[in-house]
Amino acid sequence: MKTLVKAALLLAMASSQADAQINAGEQKPAPGLPFTMTQVATFDLPWRLAFLPDGRMLVTEKVGRVDLVTQQGAKTEVAGVPPAYYQGQNGMLGVFLSPHYATDHNVYLTYVEPG
Numbered sequence: 001m002k003t004l005v006k007a008a009l010l011l012a013m014a015s016s017q018a019d020a021q022i023n024a025g026e027q028k029p030a031p032g033l034p035f036t037m038t039q040v041a042t043f044d045l046p047w048r049l050a051f052l053p054d055g056r057m058l059v060t061e062k063v064g065r066v067d068l069v070t071q072q073g074a075k076t077e078v079a080g081v082p083p084a085y086y087q088g089q090n091g092m093l094g095v096f097l098s099p100h101y102a103t104d105h106n107v108y109l110t111y112v113e114p115g
Contacts, residue, residue, distance in 0.1 A: 040073035050095045050107070058107065062091030066109065084111040 029037045045062040052058065057069045064084040067075045084092040090112035098106035 040071065041067075041069050041075050043067070045091070047092065048094045050097050052097070053102065058095045060092045060095045060109070060111075062086055062093070064092045064111075066092065066095060081109070082111065083114055085114040086112075 041059075043059060043061055044065075047060045047062050049057045049059045055071050058078070059067045059069055061067065062084075063086050064081070066078040066081045068078055069075050081092070084090075086092070092109065092111045094108075094110035096108045096110075098104050098108065100106070
């Protein structure tokens with residue numbers, strides 16, 4: 001009975017499809033999208049972005065940086081960002097605007113702290 005269960009499990013695993021990862025940044029935009037995608041800057045290891053009300057973006061890079069990027073592509077590294085431990089899945093990860101950003105100007109970061 002154990003052999004039959006193992007054979008069924010092996011068959012189920014062998015028949016499942018394993019797709020390779022795709023770099024979405026290199027894909028052409030799908031036709032008919034309700035927005036336009038335009039590359040304005042390059043990054044080392046971008047992870048997440050948050051749009052500010054004025055159209056600029058905050059972009060986290062896993063290596064520990066947070067950049068402020070204009071619509072024209074000018075990048076400025078944000079000062080005062082806490083140090084992040086970068087290795088494997090760790091690093092500077094999420095960036096989120098406060099639900100009350102218009103009045104409190106709070107920005108929240110998720111990252112892995114060294115040590």
